[in-house]
Amino acid sequence: MELAIQVAVTTLQIAAAMAIVLFHVAYLTYVERKVLGFMQDRLGPMEVGFHGILQPIADGIKLFFKEDIIPSGANKIIFSLAPILTLVPALIGFAVVPFGDEGYSFFGVKISPYITDINIGILYILAISSIGAYGILLGGWASNSKYSLLGGMRSAAQMISYELALGLSIVGVLLIAGSLSMVKITESQSGGFWHWSIFKFPAPQFIAFGIYVISAIAETNRLPFDLPEAESELVAGFMTEYSGMRFAFYFMAEYANMILVSAIAVTLFLGGWYAPFPFLEFTWPSPWLWHFFWFAGKIYFILFFFIWIRGTLPRLRYDQLMKFGWKIMLPLALANILITATVLYLMQG
Amino acid sequence: MKKKMKIRKIINNLFFLEILRGLALTLKHLFVGKVTIQYPKEKRKLPVGYRGLLSLLRYDNGVEKCVGCALCEAVCPSRCITVKSTEIEGEPLKRYAKEFYIDITRCVFCGWCVDACPVNALAMTPEYEYAVYNKRELIFDKQKLLSMGDKAFPEREKPIEAQHLNVAAFNTTRKWLPPHGEEGR
Numbered sequence: 136m137e138l139a140i141q142v143a144v145t146t147l148q149i150a151a152a153m154a155i156v157l158f159h160v161a162y163l164t165y166v167e168r169k170v171l172g173f174m175q176d177r178l179g180p181m182e183v184g185f186h187g188i189l190q191p192i193a194d195g196i197k198l199f200f201k202e203d204i205i206p207s208g209a210n211k212i213i214f215s216l217a218p219i220l221t222l223v224p225a226l227i228g229f230a231v232v233p234f235g236d237e238g239y240s241f242f243g244v245k246i247s248p249y250i251t252d253i254n255i256g257i258l259y260i261l262a263i264s265s266i267g268a269y270g271i272l273l274g275g276w277a278s279n280s281k282y283s284l285l286g287g288m289r290s291a292a293q294m295i296s297y298e299l300a301l302g303l304s305i306v307g308v309l310l311i312a313g314s315l316s317m318v319k320i321t322e323s324q325s326g327g328f329w330h331w332s333i334f335k336f337p338a339p340q341f342i343a344f345g346i347y348v349i350s351a352i353a354e355t356n357r358l359p360f361d362l363p364e365a366e367s368e369l370v371a372g373f374m375t376e377y378s379g380m381r382f383a384f385y386f387m388a389e390y391a392n393m394i395l396v397s398a399i400a401v402t403l404f405l406g407g408w409y410a411p412f413p414f415l416e417f418t419w420p421s422p423w424l425w426h427f428f429w430f431a432g433k434i435y436f437i438l439f440f441f442i443w444i445r446g447t448l449p450r451l452r453y454d455q456l457m458k459f460g461w462k463i464m465l466p467l468a469l470a471n472i473l474i475t476a477t478v479l480y481l482m483q484g
Numbered sequence: 485m486k487k488k489m490k491i492r493k494i495i496n497n498l499f500f501l502e503i504l505r506g507l508a509l510t511l512k513h514l515f516v517g518k519v520t521i522q523y524p525k526e527k528r529k530l531p532v533g534y535r536g537l538l539s540l541l542r543y544d545n546g547v548e549k550c551v552g553c554a555l556c557e558a559v560c561p562s563r564c565i566t567v568k569s570t571e572i573e574g575e576p577l578k579r580y581a582k583e584f585y586i587d588i589t590r591c592v593f594c595g596w597c598v599d600a601c602p603v604n605a606l607a608m609t610p611e612y613e614y615a616v617y618n619k620r621e622l623i624f625d626k627q628k629l630l631s632m633g634d635k636a637f638p639e640r641e642k643p644i645e646a647q648h649l650n651v652a653a654f655n656t657t658r659k660w661l662p663p664h665g666e667e668g669r
Contacts, residue, residue, distance in 0.1 A: 174510045175513070176517075176518055176520075181522060447503070447510045
């Protein structure tokens with residue numbers, strides 16, 4: 136009986152988390168179009184609903200009813216599997232993202248604002264998110280198109296190079312927090328923004344944060360690192376042959392990945408659900424809501440930054456991307472680990 | 485000097501100064517007024533002398549201005565104007581266009597016909613929305629051109645006889661007066 140209730144609660148939690156994430160995925164596309172439009176002195180979508188507020192719904196309906204085209208030379212199984220292989224890892228990463236700290240108990244059933252808190256949370260996310268690259272690579276290969284293949288190859292090379300820097304930039308935070316659990320990492324940053332690991336004495340991780348954000352942009356294939364897509368060179372890269380709902384899966388995966396990556400950045404570097412000042416930790420009407428508010432606010436800021444970067448920078452050349460990844464990001468990340476480890480060792484005796 | 489430049493370059497690269505400058509610019513443009521005109525809902529203000537669709541004009545007594553000289557037909561670079569002129573019965577000195585066609589599908593809106601017209605009978609309206617389902621509707625005949633002129637230029641000129649005394653005198657000596665109130669001759 137107890138197990139059944141626990142399963143039901145967890146299922147509800149998963150449903151709620153998925154609903155929140157998918158809602159944000161839908162409206163992130165709208166916000167992106169709007170912000171990019173404003174940055175280019177345009178208005179963005181204006182037609183569907185008030186100032187185009189229903190645009191994501193219209194887009195979703197359109198994509199849902201589009202014809203499902205599979206190119207004649209394509210490998211049908213892999214071609215139809217690849218978008219799912221990209222979307223699913225992007226979504227299940229949210230299983231360990233904590234939206235707040237320990238929750239309420241209702242009639243003996245504990246409800247927490249995270250689906251689960253496994254003690255290797257961040258490792259789990261890194262492992263899961265690298266599966267997403269397979270989806271892109273296989274999708275590019277299975278399309279039987281030159282553009283798709285090139286896009287897939289580029290994506291594989293780019294993801295491998297930047298995953299290293301991404302993984303290594305996190306290590307400093309893990310050294311400080313002394314845990315791999317997302318909840319414990321956040322809890323180690325409580326009490327004002329000077330305790331966030333980006334500023335935390337004695338080893339502030341702002342360089343690691345910079346490396347993380349840059350690698351995260353590269354990991355999610357967004358401008359200025361959108362070489363796998365590269366409209367002006369590769370039509371649409373690995374997505375060239377995709378249409379309808381399969382295209383929508385890739386599209387959703389990109390935005391879900393953006394949100395996931397921002398959520399990790401917030402959890403690891405920006406103090407998760409904690410307010411920037413201790414006196415802002417309100418408890419009325421519910422500490423839950425405020426935790427969610429601060430967490431979401433920080434995520435929104437990073438997402439806005441992603442869009443902002445997209446509106447500012449042109450795409451890198453392929454060799455520049457590789458050079459930057461291997462010759463600058465990787466040594467910097469390694470140096471950061473070295474310094475952090477040394478400082479922590481000396482300070483803690 | 486060279487060393488200084490190098491140091492500046494290193495600082496630039498280290499703190500992404502140029503990227504930060506770019507970010508500041510895009511952030512500023514977030515709040516700048518937008519240039520988009522929501523076209524079907526709001527329309528832009530056309531400049532004076534906008535060259536839209538062509539039209540034929542009348543004098544204020546309703547007589548059409550065109551004297552059927554076909555100079556517009558001669559000057560038209562895309563040859564979209566066709567004029568068939570006849571003389572007015574009983575008035576061998578006076579002619580008018582019995583038929584007048586402008587093929588708008590071929591018109592390049594250069595305005596030469598308006599310049600060429602000796603009696604200012606042609607004018608360009610500020611009308612630019614003329615999408616139709618049937619392409620043949622875009623071959624405007626005289627009736628259509630006149631009605632467009634009436635719509636776009638409600639203020640009409642006086643007949644030439646009323647403007648120039650010598651013309652009026654010429655006409656009266658030949659016992660000819662403009663037929664009043666005659667529409668679409």
